[in-house]
Amino acid sequence: MTDIQETYVTTGATVWLTGLPSAGKTTIAHELAGRLRAEGHRVEVLDGDEIREFISAGLGFSRADRHTNVQRIGFLADLLARNGVKTLVPVIAPYADSREAVRKRHQESGAPYIEVHVATPVEVCAVRDVKGLYAKQAAGELQGLTGVDDPYEEPETPDLRIESQNQTVQESAAALYTLLSERGLA
DSSP: OOHHHHBBBOOEEEEEOSTTSSSHHHHHHHHHHHHHTTBBBOEOOOHHHHHHHHTTTOOOOOOOHHHHHHHHHHHHHHHHHHOOOOEEOOOOOOHHHHHHHHHHHHHHHOEEEEEEOOOOOHHHHHHHHHSHHHHHHHHSSSSOOTTTTTTOOOOSOOOOOOOOOSSSSHHHHHHHHHHHHHTTTT
């Protein structure tokens, strides 16, 4: 019988995919997760919607609540990464200072951290409109939509920028996989 440590790759890391709603963050994360799992990596996807439901229930969408939500996710991602899990985090995280605080937490713990900007233009996101948010905002049923009537501070120097409108999901995930490989994480 094979020891579990020999079966799984145990180098953890956090890969934070930031971008507008419907940019493709979650789709890319799940594509990459499948590839990493097939190679024996322990992988978790911390989906922003699930976190809001189970860990950050009760938080709204004010700047302070968004910051708190991102810090909670960052804490959980760091914890998992320090324990050998590739943690893929497809979460908008609209504010640069919130993302920087998460990066700093990882630097202090020694857990690898990669920031990926899924830089899909708002016009493309609005057409995709996976959850119907852009339509609700246009109809006046929703206020505070990131990138439309609430700010989104694009990362100035992400580790990787993906323009999902110019490539397939598989190509986007492959670009991220290449970066992980270059850093000794895949």
